[in-house]
Amino acid sequence: MFAVCVVLAVSGALFVDSPGARARNGPSPAEARRAMERAAAIMETATERARAATQAFVETTQRLPGVQNRVAVAQGRVAAAQVRAASAERASARAGRALRVAQAQFDAAQAAVEAAREQLGTYVRSTYQGRSYMVLSALGAGGGPEDLLDRLNYVERLVGGQGRAVDAVERRRQDLAEERAAVAEQKRQADVARAAARHALGEARAEQSAALTAQAEMESLLAQRRNAVHVAGQERQASVARYNEARAESYRIGQALREAARQVRGGTSRIRGSRPRMLTRPGQLSMPVSGWKSSDFGWRFDPYYRRAQLHAGTDFAAPAGASIRAAADGVVVRAGWNGGYGNYTCIYHGGNLSTCYGHQSKILVWAGEQVSRGETIGLVGTTGASTGNHLHFEVRVDGNPVNPLGYL
Numbered sequence: 001m002f003a004v005c006v007v008l009a010v011s012g013a014l015f016v017d018s019p020g021a022r023a024r025n026g027p028s029p030a031e032a033r034r035a036m037e038r039a040a041a042i043m044e045t046a047t048e049r050a051r052a053a054t055q056a057f058v059e060t061t062q063r064l065p066g067v068q069n070r071v072a073v074a075q076g077r078v079a080a081a082q083v084r085a086a087s088a089e090r091a092s093a094r095a096g097r098a099l100r101v102a103q104a105q106f107d108a109a110q111a112a113v114e115a116a117r118e119q120l121g122t123y124v125r126s127t128y129q130g131r132s133y134m135v136l137s138a139l140g141a142g143g144g145p146e147d148l149l150d151r152l153n154y155v156e157r158l159v160g161g162q163g164r165a166v167d168a169v170e171r172r173r174q175d176l177a178e179e180r181a182a183v184a185e186q187k188r189q190a191d192v193a194r195a196a197a198r199h200a201l202g203e204a205r206a207e208q209s210a211a212l213t214a215q216a217e218m219e220s221l222l223a224q225r226r227n228a229v230h231v232a233g234q235e236r237q238a239s240v241a242r243y244n245e246a247r248a249e250s251y252r253i254g255q256a257l258r259e260a261a262r263q264v265r266g267g268t269s270r271i272r273g274s275r276p277r278m279l280t281r282p283g284q285l286s287m288p289v290s291g292w293k294s295s296d297f298g299w300r301f302d303p304y305y306r307r308a309q310l311h312a313g314t315d316f317a318a319p320a321g322a323s324i325r326a327a328a329d330g331v332v333v334r335a336g337w338n339g340g341y342g343n344y345t346c347i348y349h350g351g352n353l354s355t356c357y358g359h360q361s362k363i364l365v366w367a368g369e370q371v372s373r374g375e376t377i378g379l380v381g382t383t384g385a386s387t388g389n390h391l392h393f394e395v396r397v398d399g400n401p402v403n404p405l406g407y408l
Contacts, residue, residue, distance in 0.1 A: 045243050045245075045246040045340050046242060049235050050238075053229075053231035061225065074215075081200065081204035081206075085203070088197035088201075091196065092197040099189075102179065102186040103183055105179050113175075245339070246309075250401065254399030257346060257348065258399040261354070264331060264333075284328060284407065285408050288325055288391060289323070291380075291390070298403070312401035313392045318390060320379075320380055320381060320389040321379050323376045324357050326347055326374065327408075328373045329370075330350070330354075332347055332370075333367060334356070336363070337383075341359065342382075343384070345363055347371060352399075353395070353396075353407075354399070357377065357393060357394075358384065359383050360381050360391075361382070362378060364378050364379070365378070
């Protein structure tokens with residue numbers, strides 16, 4: 001039940017707005033990238049193993065619709081190919097039967113020719129060999145004119161039978177030639193039908209192989225997703241502990257910023273340099289990095305561990321080593337390693353307003369340094385609880401995180 005709930009929750013959270021066509025074929029590359037970014041942002045304070053499981057789950061979830069579509073298409077092609085193969089096989093069988101009928105008719109015609117030839121031979125032997133004798137016997141025999149006429153008619157019938165026998169042989173030979181041509185045509189058609197049946201059967205086997213490959217890929221993706229859910233369950237306790245530590249650390253940062261601001265305002269701070277100019281309204285901060293927004297500020301629900309967590313800043317994706325610039329004039333009040341934030345810098349700008357910069361590959365300022373708007377204070381990286389090069393940018397008022405977009 002836990003695995004089913006996880007699959008449904010993550011799939012719903014990531015793909016609730018996917019249109020039908022993309023649901024069948026999978027998300028576009030841009031949608032896939034955004035889904036990965038959302039998942040990474042949600043799981044950024046989880047353990048590394050849990051984050052890897054999340055990435056595997058999201059990747060397989062993205063690929064699964066396309067693979068399922070290929071399985072369905074492949075199965076449809078298999079069915080169509082099997083229909084074509086069955087039809088071709090039936091056509092081949094019909095052609096075979098027609099060939100056998102034509103062969104039987106040819107054999108009968110050939111037998112008729114042989115019979116006609118035998119009959120012709122009989123007439124030849126009974127007429128040409130004995131014709132003169134029979135005629136002379138008929139003429140020389142006794143009796144009246146009527147008897148002679150009867151005997152001559154008999155002789156003529158014998159001679160006429162010979163002619164009919166010759167005609168019969170010729171007709172049978174013509175029939176035999178026609179049947180021979182019919183057999184040849186039926187054999188050609190049977191050969192074509194057998195070749196078509198073999199080709200259709202080969203196509204069906206190839207389509208079946210493709211369908212099995214797609215099915216195996218789909219089963220592999222499903223197995224990977226099940227394994228990701230299993231890993232997430234194993235990492236639950238450790239990841240929840242990290243969530244709690246990240247929340248506690250954010251609270252400590254807020255306290256430290258409030259104390260630093262109080263000291264700067266009261267002039268009791270050991271931070272050197274002039275007090276920063278007070279910022280009194282939103283929209284006075286400049287962009288801290290050249291990149292694109294990859295994750296918003298706000299509360300997120302982690303469907304793996306059924307917990308809501310605050311993403312205290314806005315993430316801007318940028319290349320490793322890109323310059324991070326101070327969003328306004330101010331005094332550096334924190335600069336160093338800070339747990340899940342990695343290399344982390346905070347600048348107090350006055351008016352209880354501070355900005356913080358996380359996951360840097362390198363910090364280029366130190367606590368107590370006065371910085372100017374646009375000055376490079378560090379380089380983009382992926383230190384701490386991060387899944388890729390980006391800047392985690394926070395705006396804090398009286399130490400409490402607020403949405404940075406309202407101040408840029």
